[in-house]
Amino acid sequence: xxxxxxxxxxxxxxxxxxxxxxxxxxxxxxxxxxxxxxxxxxxxxxxxxxxxxxxxxxxxxxxxxxxxxxxxxxxxxxxxxxxxxxxxxxxxxxxxxxxxxxxxxxxxxxxxxxxxxxxxxxxxxxxxxxxxxxxxxxxxxxxxxxxxxxxxxxxxxxxxxxxxxxxxxxxxxxxxxxxxxxxxxxxxxxxxxxxxxxxxxxxxxxxxxxxxxxxxxxxxxxxxxxxxxxxxxxxxxxxxxxxxxxxxxxxxxxxxxxxxxxxxxxxxxxxxxxxxxxxxxxxxxxxxxxxxxxxxxxxxxxxxxxxxxx
Amino acid sequence: xxxxxxxxxxxxxxxxxxxxxxxxxxxxxxxxxxxxxxxxxxxxxxxxxxxxxxxxxxxxxxxxxxxxxxxxxxxxxxxxxxxxxxxxxxxxxxxxxxxxxxxxxxxxxxxxxxxxxxxxxxxxxxxxxxxxxxxxxxxxxxxxxxxxxxxxxxxxxxxxxxxxxxxxxxxxxxxxxxxxxxxxxxxxxxxxxxxxxxxxxxxxxxxxxxxxxxxxxxxxxxxxxxxxxxxxxxxxxxxxxxxxxxxxxxxxxxxxxxxxxxxxxxxxxxxxxxxxxxxxxxxxxxxxxxxxxxxxxxxxxxxxxxxxxxxxxxxxxxxxxxxxxx
Amino acid sequence: xxxxxxxxxxxxxxxxxxxxxxxxxxxxxxxxxxxxxxxxxxxxxxxxxxxxxxxxxxxxxxxxxxxxxxxxxxxxxxxxxxxxxxxxxxxxxxxxxxxxxxxxxxxxxxxxxxxxxxxxxxxxxxxxxxxxxxxxxxxxxxxxxxxxxxxxxxxxxxxxxxxxxxxxxxxxxxxxxxxxxxxxxxxxxxxxxxxxxxxxxxxxxxxxxxxxxxxxxxxxxxxxxxxxxxxxxxxxxxxxxxxxxxxxxxxxxxxxxxxxxxxxxxxxxxxxxxxxxxx
Numbered sequence: 001x002x003x004x005x006x007x008x009x010x011x012x013x014x015x016x017x018x019x020x021x022x023x024x025x026x027x028x029x030x031x032x033x034x035x036x037x038x039x040x041x042x043x044x045x046x047x048x049x050x051x052x053x054x055x056x057x058x059x060x061x062x063x064x065x066x067x068x069x070x071x072x073x074x075x076x077x078x079x080x081x082x083x084x085x086x087x088x089x090x091x092x093x094x095x096x097x098x099x100x101x102x103x104x105x106x107x108x109x110x111x112x113x114x115x116x117x118x119x120x121x122x123x124x125x126x127x128x129x130x131x132x133x134x135x136x137x138x139x140x141x142x143x144x145x146x147x148x149x150x151x152x153x154x155x156x157x158x159x160x161x162x163x164x165x166x167x168x169x170x171x172x173x174x175x176x177x178x179x180x181x182x183x184x185x186x187x188x189x190x191x192x193x194x195x196x197x198x199x200x201x202x203x204x205x206x207x208x209x210x211x212x213x214x215x216x217x218x219x220x221x222x223x224x225x226x227x228x229x230x231x232x233x234x235x236x237x238x239x240x241x242x243x244x245x246x247x248x249x250x251x252x253x254x255x256x257x258x259x260x261x262x263x264x265x266x267x268x269x270x271x272x273x274x275x276x277x278x279x280x281x282x283x284x285x286x287x288x289x290x291x292x293x294x295x296x297x298x299x300x301x302x303x304x305x306x307x308x309x310x
Numbered sequence: 311x312x313x314x315x316x317x318x319x320x321x322x323x324x325x326x327x328x329x330x331x332x333x334x335x336x337x338x339x340x341x342x343x344x345x346x347x348x349x350x351x352x353x354x355x356x357x358x359x360x361x362x363x364x365x366x367x368x369x370x371x372x373x374x375x376x377x378x379x380x381x382x383x384x385x386x387x388x389x390x391x392x393x394x395x396x397x398x399x400x401x402x403x404x405x406x407x408x409x410x411x412x413x414x415x416x417x418x419x420x421x422x423x424x425x426x427x428x429x430x431x432x433x434x435x436x437x438x439x440x441x442x443x444x445x446x447x448x449x450x451x452x453x454x455x456x457x458x459x460x461x462x463x464x465x466x467x468x469x470x471x472x473x474x475x476x477x478x479x480x481x482x483x484x485x486x487x488x489x490x491x492x493x494x495x496x497x498x499x500x501x502x503x504x505x506x507x508x509x510x511x512x513x514x515x516x517x518x519x520x521x522x523x524x525x526x527x528x529x530x531x532x533x534x535x536x537x538x539x540x541x542x543x544x545x546x547x548x549x550x551x552x553x554x555x556x557x558x559x560x561x562x563x564x565x566x567x568x569x570x571x572x573x574x575x576x577x578x579x580x581x582x583x584x585x586x587x588x589x590x591x592x593x594x595x596x597x598x599x600x601x602x603x604x605x606x607x608x609x610x611x612x613x614x615x616x617x618x619x620x621x622x623x624x625x626x627x628x629x630x631x632x633x634x635x636x
Numbered sequence: 637x638x639x640x641x642x643x644x645x646x647x648x649x650x651x652x653x654x655x656x657x658x659x660x661x662x663x664x665x666x667x668x669x670x671x672x673x674x675x676x677x678x679x680x681x682x683x684x685x686x687x688x689x690x691x692x693x694x695x696x697x698x699x700x701x702x703x704x705x706x707x708x709x710x711x712x713x714x715x716x717x718x719x720x721x722x723x724x725x726x727x728x729x730x731x732x733x734x735x736x737x738x739x740x741x742x743x744x745x746x747x748x749x750x751x752x753x754x755x756x757x758x759x760x761x762x763x764x765x766x767x768x769x770x771x772x773x774x775x776x777x778x779x780x781x782x783x784x785x786x787x788x789x790x791x792x793x794x795x796x797x798x799x800x801x802x803x804x805x806x807x808x809x810x811x812x813x814x815x816x817x818x819x820x821x822x823x824x825x826x827x828x829x830x831x832x833x834x835x836x837x838x839x840x841x842x843x844x845x846x847x848x849x850x851x852x853x854x855x856x857x858x859x860x861x862x863x864x865x866x867x868x869x870x871x872x873x874x875x876x877x878x879x880x881x882x883x884x885x886x887x888x889x890x891x892x893x894x895x896x897x898x899x900x901x902x903x904x905x906x907x908x909x910x911x912x913x914x915x
Contacts, residue, residue, distance in 0.1 A: 181578065205496075210574065
């Protein structure tokens with residue numbers, strides 16, 4: 001674990017009285033592709049921002065290559081940002097409407113590579129534009145003239161121009177048509193392979209994560225409830241919520257299965273017990289911690305060893 | 311058998327400056343009683359404009375051609391006043407975003423009861439009782455409590471149930487739903503789809519379901535029409551379509567949906583390029599620039615929507631010179 | 637910027653621009669054409685109506701001073717006050733408002749309290765106070781007006797900044813390692829442009845009117861200098877006998893204010909559409 005790129009330990013984030021993230025612990029290896037799956041309100045976007053220190057955690061540890069991230073003063077944090085980048089869900093909203101495409105992509109260069117001349121910068125920008133599948137001439141255009149897919153590529157160009165070691169993708173293709181999602185996803189996979197960037201891919205689309213990520217984290221109401229390698233998760237999920245998620249994905253080869261038992265989220269004991277058909281005794285009183293099923297599979301469920309999901 | 315909704319040669323265009331944008335081009339379809347027709351299309355396909363046209367909600371500067379008849383009444387060219395008699399009562403609709411479809415400062419109970427007071431002229435008390443009954447029908451938990459709550463106090467899935475309830479209050483003969491589950495989580499989406507399925511069976515309701523998500527449409531529709539660049543390019547029963555698409559676009563679209571079972575992809579499939587703009591007037595098939603099976607004829611001659619088979623509800627239609635073999 | 641192109645498609649705004657341009661040119665170059673100046677008393681032509689007599693194209697007032705020269709001087713004064721005071725309002729207002737909006741929290745609260753306190757002070761008393769201390773100085777007047785005008789601009793800018801701050805591209809800028817200063821200058825300020833320009837063009841007529849009002853009351857511009865306000869004050873006294881002394885400066889003031897308003901509206905339409913397109 002000491003060679004991990006990022007270690008998150010017992011991270012907690014609160015907004016006023018509301019706990020958005022609690023007891024979040026996981027690690028990320030260099031070059032690894034990890035999926036973070038959860039529904040709206042689960043805290044996945046909050047986690048992304050907390051990792052990048054865009055929002056302050058209430059408690060917990062963030063360790064970057066052995067360094068305590070939370071101890072970095074503002075200046076050091078800014079300096080380190082070149083190594084950790086993010087792309088957002090809404091491609092248009094993440095681009096400054098008043099900056100040309102070229103200026104947007106050049107921003108990181110202006111901030112970190114001030115020694116470059118204007119023409120060198122322009123060359124790097126053109127190179128990056130072509131790398132993400134756009135023409136160099138696009139540098140003169142403005143975001144409002146471009147499609148969602150094109151804007152997302154620009155966001156990727158901006159994020160990757162300094163070859164960060166970590167790229168967080170917050171629902172990068174959710175607002176794009178299914179027929180062009182693949183263009184963006186493949187681009188991300190290519191860049192990752194070429195430059196060894198670790199990717200944290202956040203999505204509510206399980207099927208997408210299955211094709212893209214080596215490990216999966218499932219988050220529910222601010223807690224990680226299952227962590228597993230991709231194959232293990234999809235073949236044999238151990239948490240009832242993961243199972244419900246998988247069952248709910250519309251599959252063209254079969255109809256819908258009955259969704260999980262109706263109910264309300266609970267605020268004591270296991271947050272999922274109100275909807276879980278296997279909830280019993282301990283589930284109502286105690287929050288289950290993450291327990292190892294296998295060396296590479298953890299689940300936060302009191303009854304994981306008793307219940308099996310097909 | 312008269313169709314509940316009959317669209318004949320619909321054409322919708324907008325003039326913007328010097329350009330004319332043709333959002334919908336010569337679309338015909340019909341929905342029979344108790345039938346569910348799904349319209350699948352991506353951005354730029356014209357499905358939303360068609361939706362607006364069917365409800366008479368097109369902006370004033372739109373010009374239309376063709377006919378839309380709801381239970382025999384013409385929709386296009388009617389005044390708001392005339393349309394308001396059927397809209398919201400016999401012709402019901404639900405939109406994509408449940409939050410913006412509900413008035414934030416009125417309670418759920420008031421908004422529901424209002425529909426009955428306006429359309430069915432019920433007194434408020436009876437209207438509220440009917441509203442409560444409908445909330446139970448749509449399986450909203452704790453319905454009595456919800457009547458007194460405000461939209462922001464409910465989750466997205468609950469709000470959508472409220473909207474479905476609202477649309478059913480006046481016993482519509484047709485329900486048009488535009489992306490009803492897109493803004494919802496996948497587990498909630500599954501619940502809403504099952505709810506719609508149940509209600510359809512119970513109320514014998516004709517439904518038009520518009521979505522970019524084939525999976526959602528396939529879970530609910532009897533027939534599916536696939537739209538591309540303002541036209542219907544394929545139309546078939548759901549079962550037939552899933553067995554094998556005839557139009558290259560439909561087939562490519564089906565291929566792009568990530569699946570849970572089956573082999574994993576190394577590269578995700580996609581359709582190269584992007585949909586043509588609504589103002590383009592290129593000859594030939596609109597999909598030709600992106601089609602893997604394109605041939606010379608496709609670029610010069612636009613394929614017309616032609617039927618294969620005997621006609622009737624199991625009829626298959628496809629607009630392609632070289633449809634894929636089933 | 638294609639905003640310019642869009643603006644030229646609006647006939648009213650274009651007309652306003654032309655009128656404004658004409659007034660500015662007249663105010664600046666007019667006196668070169670006229671043989672008279674603002675102070676000379678022409679005893680031969682006391683209170684003469686507009687005509688060609690001795691170059692008194694707009695007539696004279698009851699002291700025999702040429703109204704053409706004085707009206708143009710008045711226009712120059714109004715334009716100057718409009719421009720300078722607006723410049724002060726805008727720069728102070730934008731700086732203050734953007735900082736408050738972006739900082740948020742306690743800093744923002746403190747800054748807003750300051751604005752509220754200052755807003756509560758009656759403007760007239762403030763001007764009188766300054767005049768008493770420093771005497772009747774034209775530029776002091778501009779300063780005084782500008783010093784009060786920034787308050788509303790600051791409020792508007794703060795509101796806009798609060799909403800911009802939450803946009804994703806600001807988050808992206810932070811994530812890219814930009815310093816706060818850089819974000820304010822490169823990312824926040826350019827996106828404030830729309831509302832700021834619009835409000836600025838609407839502030840200018842307000843300021844001009846206010847100065848005219850002050851001068852009308854005798855608090856602003858002093859003799860022998862003229863402002864449209866002082867001229868209107870004179871004209872009001874002579875309304876029955878020599879009505880042109882009123883309607884010459886009155887028409888000019890009305891034309892100035894109207895064209896500024898129309899231009900402001902036109903700019904808002906143009907810039908707002910752009911905002912909508914790009915958001």
